[in-house]
Amino acid sequence: MLIRIGLPVLLVCSLTACANPAVKPWERGVLAEPAMTFGHDALKDSIADHVYFSKEATSGGRSIAGGGCGCN
Amino acid sequence: MQLSTWQSLALAAASLVGTSSVQAAQWEHDAALLYYGESDERVQAGSIKYQGKRGADEDDKFTVTAGVDALTGASPLGVAPSYNAQTMTSPSGKTIQIPAGQLPLDDSFKDVRVSGALQWDKGINEQWRHNSGVTFSKEYDYLHTGVNSTLSRNVNNKNTTLSAGVALGYDQVQAIEGKPVPLTLAGSARAGDGTKKNAEVMLGVTQVLSKRAIAQLNYSYSQASGYLNDPYKYISITTPAGVVNENRYEARPDTRKGHTVYAALKYKANDKTTLTSSVRLQQNDWGTDSFTAEQAVRFDLGNERSIEPSVRFYHQKAADFYKPQLLTTEALPHYASADYRLAEFNAYTVGATYRWKGSKNKEWRITGEYYKQKPKAVALTAGQAGLNANPGFEAVMVSLGVKF
Numbered sequence: 001m002l003i004r005i006g007l008p009v010l011l012v013c014s015l016t017a018c019a020n021p022a023v024k025p026w027e028r029g030v031l032a033e034p035a036m037t038f039g040h041d042a043l044k045d046s047i048a049d050h051v052y053f054s055k056e057a058t059s060g061g062r063s064i065a066g067g068g069c070g071c072n
Numbered sequence: 073m074q075l076s077t078w079q080s081l082a083l084a085a086a087s088l089v090g091t092s093s094v095q096a097a098q099w100e101h102d103a104a105l106l107y108y109g110e111s112d113e114r115v116q117a118g119s120i121k122y123q124g125k126r127g128a129d130e131d132d133k134f135t136v137t138a139g140v141d142a143l144t145g146a147s148p149l150g151v152a153p154s155y156n157a158q159t160m161t162s163p164s165g166k167t168i169q170i171p172a173g174q175l176p177l178d179d180s181f182k183d184v185r186v187s188g189a190l191q192w193d194k195g196i197n198e199q200w201r202h203n204s205g206v207t208f209s210k211e212y213d214y215l216h217t218g219v220n221s222t223l224s225r226n227v228n229n230k231n232t233t234l235s236a237g238v239a240l241g242y243d244q245v246q247a248i249e250g251k252p253v254p255l256t257l258a259g260s261a262r263a264g265d266g267t268k269k270n271a272e273v274m275l276g277v278t279q280v281l282s283k284r285a286i287a288q289l290n291y292s293y294s295q296a297s298g299y300l301n302d303p304y305k306y307i308s309i310t311t312p313a314g315v316v317n318e319n320r321y322e323a324r325p326d327t328r329k330g331h332t333v334y335a336a337l338k339y340k341a342n343d344k345t346t347l348t349s350s351v352r353l354q355q356n357d358w359g360t361d362s363f364t365a366e367q368a369v370r371f372d373l374g375n376e377r378s379i380e381p382s383v384r385f386y387h388q389k390a391a392d393f394y395k396p397q398l399l400t401t402e403a404l405p406h407y408a409s410a411d412y413r414l415a416e417f418n419a420y421t422v423g424a425t426y427r428w429k430g431s432k433n434k435e436w437r438i439t440g441e442y443y444k445q446k447p448k449a450v451a452l453t454a455g456q457a458g459l460n461a462n463p464g465f466e467a468v469m470v471s472l473g474v475k476f
Binding site for chain 2: 023024025027028030031033035036037038042043044046047050051052055056057058060061062063064067068069070071072
């Protein structure tokens with residue numbers, strides 16, 4: 001139980017510790033590109049997630065509320 | 073102004089939720105067609121999906137998603153293969169003849185699924201946003217309804233976004249001829265619908281790492297309870313000599329709890345190369361712990377074209393109660409399933425997406441992928457030597473998408 005709760009917390013803390021607050025709004029040209037945006041291809045992602053959900057025992061992780069299906 | 077069909081659809085959806093004052097020009101559309109086909113005449117599927125979004129990233133956004141999936145083909149019954157020919161009745165009442173030595177499949181499998189979702193994304197102030205939505209899908213024998221809500225906060229000069237969300241689902245399993253009683257003999261009386269409740273809580277952080285790198289980390293806890301069986305799957309009771317003595321309906325636990333950690337990274341390596349990596353770990357109390365890793369590399373080809381090869385690896389352990397068959401010499405367990413999706417296996421996907429800009433600013437993409445599921449070999453009885461209850465399968469996925 002400690003690992004289940006502690007590991008994600010540790011990962012979040014580690015990730016935020018890597019933050020580079022020096023990245024200013026006017027320096028985000030690259031980060032604003034579609035290819036650099038999480039969820040830009042939402043429909044493509046949802047198609048893939050649905051296929052995998054129907055064929056594997058794992059689902060989710062990428063986002064919440066993927067919808068339901070009788071396929072699994 | 074003459075509205076296109078897509079704009080009319082989007083406006084109609086917006087009107088339904090009381091946002092009829094929107095301007096057609098504010099809508100962005102994303103549509104996709106999918107073909108999915110498995111080897112050995114197993115499942116074939118075709119889908120059409122649509123997503124309309126009103127509002128830019130910094131504004132309030134409204135998103136409507138709709139889709140239709142049609143499926144046909146043959147699906148494994150869970151019945152063990154045998155060197156004796158078998159005859160059984162499918163849940164829909166059709167007689168299934170299973171030739172000696174072949175994997176028992178139900179070729180009467182067909183379904184149509186209609187799905188939809190509405191999402192509202194609203195800025196509360198400079199730091200806080202909230203996103204809420206409803207999801208719905210209906211198949212001939214299944215109904216899903218769900219709600220979700222996520223609160224997110226920008227901190228650290230918008231270099232960090234923290235989010236917390238919850239999703240609740242209520243599903244009805246409206247099995248043909250009713251739901252069977254777990255572990256009763258095939259052909260036993262079936263009656264009524266099953267219900268399933270799902271709840272998921274997700275905590276996430278998105279972090280700008282540099283001018284060229286951004287990462288995402290999500291942790292989610294999910295819980296399902298209710299009727300979690302597949303009403304059309306069986307498990308065989310086989311003699312030590314390898315003769316299938318009888319088939320019974322599968323029995324899964326009526327609760328399932330899982331923890332998932334998902335991490336993703338996007339990195340612009342140079343002007344023409346963008347890397348997207350992700351890993352996912354899941355642990356759950358059915359025992360189907362899994363690991364997923366995906367890697368995509370997008371190469372800018374110039375003239376608003378790009379090619380993006382991708383690979384995916386997936387591994388899951390078998391469910392604690394998974395068995396390809398039970399033996400007549402064993403006592404009947406409390407839970408048992410021969411569903412191949414609960415077996416231990418590796419799965420591999422390789423594919424690529426090609427994107428190009430078409431006329432009238434339309435962004436097109438075509439994605440082709442090859443998927444292979446390779447199960448861990450599980451021995452049957454000596455009398456079934458050379459037979460495989462779960463041989464795995466291959467599939468091809470092709471999807472065509474357009475944004476405009």
